[in-house]
Amino acid sequence: MGSIAARQPVRVISVSGAVTDLPENLVEAASHANVDFIVGDWMSEYNMTIRGSSKIANVDNAQAEAAFEHTFLEALEPALESLATRDIKLAVNAGSSDTLRLCQSVEKLVKEKDLSLTVAWVEGDEVFDIIQRHRKQGNKFRNITTGQYLDDWKYEPIYAQCYLGSWGITESFRNGADIVICGRVADAAPIMAAAAFWHGWSNSSYEELAHSLIAGHLIECSTYVTGGNFTGFKSLPQCGSPFLNLPIATIRSDGTFSIGMHETPERGGQVSFDTCRSQLLYELQGKRYYNSDVVAIVDQIKMEPDGPNSVFVNNIKWEKPPPTTKVGLTAKGGFQAEVHYFAVGLDIPEKSSLLEKQLRSYLDRGQFSLLKVTTSGCAQPNPASQDEATVDIRIFAQAESEDTFTPKNFLRPCLNIIMSTYPGATFAIDNRQALPKPYFEYFVTIFPQSEVNHVAHIPSRNWSKPIAAPEDTVPYQFEQDIQEGPIEVDVLRDFGPTTIAPLGYIVHARSGDKGSDCNVGFYARNKDEWLWLRSLLTIQRVKELLQNDYNGKRIERFELPNIQAVHFLLKDHLDRGVASTSTYDALGKNVAEYLRAKHIPIPDQFLARGKI
Structure with a gap:
């Protein structure tokens, strides 16, 4: 790709925003999209806790299922030949807690198909041992959402995973990798790495990196920026399929970029000023959008249509990266279960109140860490069907002990009051949710990047390269500025009736x-x-x-x-x-x-x- 490629924008398509995304997206992009890179994210905070706890529970069981995202392999297998023949590189967040094992599985697939594809993996996101060492040394870890300190948390962590930056992926590409497997890098890191590799940016190319960070943010959730989760969904163009086209970020050498999409006759959706604004606002934490490699400042961002299904984005400001990165700690929370009742028609608040009063009197002996009764929905006035008049009453409980949720202790007491309660009282016949299941608590904090063992590996070439932490940094802000804005008008008077x-x-x-x-x-x-x-x-x-x-x-x-x-x-x-x-x-x-x-x-x- 070298110097010729560096004069052209790089085209990156996103095929997965979560483990639950459409698996056929990857083969579609590999076979037909006019792109240079494919990226995808199979990760979330939820499966970080599930995979991490699974790995710890099976640490002595060599036969246990690997703790990576297996649906990625299902999506990858039919796409491999197209990746090889069309010279498209791939970087994904899918390794979860077993990144090396996923890399080995991909290498096996490549070998079975006799393809010339070089596979790399990025190490360093698993940091539990380092966290524990720091705790023993008396270092404090503050929760970035609640402000609570880890030593005051009533749960004991069993696993910790941090968010790596993009340079492990970039260095893998620079040393000949075609596929890079990550366990937990920041959502936008694969897109940033593709642009940095293509254009030859350095780790101090802050303006360019900040723009690529937001390009990554806009496409990291795949079809969210082409109409998924969009409040204007009723106006989206419809095609033969009810599904949406995949987004493409075209990133220039100065970092500015356009968002477009891989247009097929089968799928619909659109890229517009509105869909891009919608995705930009998703999961922001303030005007500073933090990443291990740079901080993008988005309050002065500019977006403008630059053609059909294309939006040009620029004017993103930046700060130098923080010395820290985000880390999530998983702990066993206990067990939870739930039972559902239904109420119909009139007096819904009174019916729910009566049921809750009876439940707490009969069931609650202080054994639950949480017992919550909620009413969801409302009965329509003058309903046209019984369904329109039906609401759900959910009895949700959590406790430390699994024995709290034996049928005798939880389900049967929830059901035994049915003869004494509100008119029409009916419980859900399928009570499988009343069986106990484990749940996990999650503590989000920050951690020095200098402590992370961030290393890129290409096993087939016996190549490894440590990735240095940034040295020129700006501290992370736990609380961002509050901008109330001037109240310039009376909203009830100055705009007419x-x-x-x-x-x-x-x-x-x-x-x-x-x-x-x-x-x-x-x-x-x-x-x-x-x-x-x-x-x-x-x-x-x-x-x-x-x-x-x-x-x-x-x-x-x-x-x-x-x-x-x-x-x-x-x-x-x-x-x-x-x-x-x-x-x-x-x-x-x-x-x-x-x-x-x-x-x-x-x-x-x-x-x-x-x-x-």
Whole structure:
């Protein structure tokens, strides 16, 4: 690729945003996409806890299933020949807690197919032993979401995994690797590595790296930027398939980039100013977007359409990287189980209240660390069917001991009150969820990059290279700035007559999780709606919109004026995060949808343009 390639932009396609993404994406991209690199992410905080705990539980069992993402191998196998014949390089987050074993499995597949592909793997993300050594030395670790110190956490960690940067992947490419297997690098690291390798950037090419970091953020979740999880989904073009085309980042030598997509006649979706704004706002933690190699500052970002299904992105500022990187610690939390009742029609709050009072009287003897009764949904007025009048009452419990959830101790007491409770009381006939299952607690902190044994390996060539930690750094900020913004107008007076309607009729939004924090960003459809939106959405107004869901914790706010967006970080909003949460919305994706459903006074002039 060398010097000729360096004069051209690099084209990177993303084929997987999670272990649950479509496996056929990889072979489609390898066979037909006009790209130089394929990237994919099979990781999340949830499977980091599951795979890590599995590895620890089976440490003495050589026959145990390897703790990597096996669905990646299923996706890779039919794509290998196309990768080889079309000279496309691949970098993935899929090794979980057994990256070397996944590398060996890929090498075996390559050999069986008699292909000339060189496979590398990146070491260093497993840091439990180093964390334990630091704890014995008296070093403190602070949770970046809750502020709690690890020594005050009531759980004992069993596994720790940090987020590596991009340079292990870059060096692997520079030394002839065609496929690079990672265990846990930052989500955007494969995209950053592809661009750094292609354009010959150094680790101090901060402006270029910052732009590539955001390019990676925009495509790391595959079809999220082509219409997945998009509040304007009803307006997306429809094709023969209900699924969406895959995104491509075209990154120039100065780091600026365009987002497009691999267009096929079978799939639909689009890349637009709105879909790109939506994905940018996903899982932000403030205007500083942290990464081990650079910090991208996004509040002045610019986006503009530059052709059909193409958006050009630039004006991303930067800071030097932090001396630390994020690390997640897994601990055994205990066991959990749940039982479901259904209520129909009238008096739903009173029915749920009666059931909970009876349950707590009959069931709760202090044996649970958590016992929560929640009502989900609401009965429609004058319902057209019984289904429209039915809601779910969920009895959710957690406890340290598995014996707490024997049928005698949990399921049967939950069911035995049915003859004494509300009219129409019916429990779910399938009670498999009432059987105990283990859950894990997750503690997110930061850790010195200088302590990480970050090494790139190409086993077939007996080649390894340590990756040095950055030396010129800026400390990580646990709390980012709160930008309330001037209240320049009266939102109830200065925009003329109003009508009470859902906020989401005219405002797009996007939310997601990071540990127990939840972020939510809102953006206006049109530039003349921006002043109204930024004046409306103060921190106090968001607290009011959250209503019963506001937990009293810190809320951080900042604005992105060039894309008419305002962003909020809701601290510790998600009940300990995805691995242990007691809520249905484990990933925080529906916080935005909840807030868009809230009724507020909306200017008639904006409503007259039609609903989203």
